[in-house]
Amino acid sequence: MAKAKRIVKESLKLVDVVIEVLDARIPASSRNHDLKELAGHLPRLIVLNKSDLADPELTRRWLEEFKKAGFSAVAVDLIRGRGVREIPALVRQLVKAKMARLESAGRRPRAARCMILGIPNVGKSYLINKLISRNVAKTGYKPGVTRGQQWIRVADNLELLDTPGILWPKLEDPETALRLAVTGAIKEEVFNLYDVAGWLILLLAKNYPEAVIERYKLQALPEDAGELLELIGKSRGFIGTGGTVDLLKAAQNVMKEFREGKFGQITLEQPKN
């Protein structure tokens, strides 16, 4: 972990802009507050990814909140490529003053250099690929090597470090850890699937009761996670040996269907304002 942080710190010395990728379903929990210390001096573009899975109204409010805090911010859906085209222009805007300063000091104009950062599974590799493939026809895949780093020209006047930086999520409180688990940022092996799915299904039953009833064809919504998972398992026909309901299968199903957006576009945390 310390090593990853050191690599990020070294790479940041080479860039003009930080692109911080967040999960639009958990814009607060998917942040890493070390970034303030590591890159507080650099202009930052916040990319709210997986916006196809998030509540559009809450995404709009989160974007406002980030802009109020002084960041540039955009929502994207990297599967469909939505929002990606705005990124080069937003980055150029962020470096405008710096480039003008360099030029007036007699330096040659150069491309803005960016680094993509984010927690595991948030879409960093997808973003790099989308940025490259959008422009590959126009500019060609032109890797360049500068001080041991690989740069990819992704648009006119825009270069990207070819490897993104991983930031470790902060498991500050149990709720944050649960949100990171249900959205896929924490590996399955390190949490108790049954507990996490139980938390999720109760949250969904409370806030989106119709979606849960409809999805699993339920007659009732018990307030106990175990009972609810049992009804879900029964409804889906997850019956184990001896005729008992396979609760683990029910838990897996709830997690899978949430991650696929089957309960609708759901954001798990609200902005303050």
Ligand SMILES: Nc1nc2c(ncn2[C@@H]2O[C@H](COP(=O)(O)OP(=O)(O)OP(=O)(O)O)[C@@H](O)[C@H]2O)c(=O)[nH]1
């Ligand atoms: N629904 C949806 N899924 C997405 C989107 N972007 C990425 N994904 C999915 O998220 C998963 C992770 O994407 P990656 O680009 O591999 O994430 P990463 O940040 O590079 O992950 P690590 O390399 O593990 O740190 C993939 O399974 C993608 O299918 C999106 O906009 N919407």
Ligand SMILES: [Mg+2]
């Ligand atoms: Mg990756």
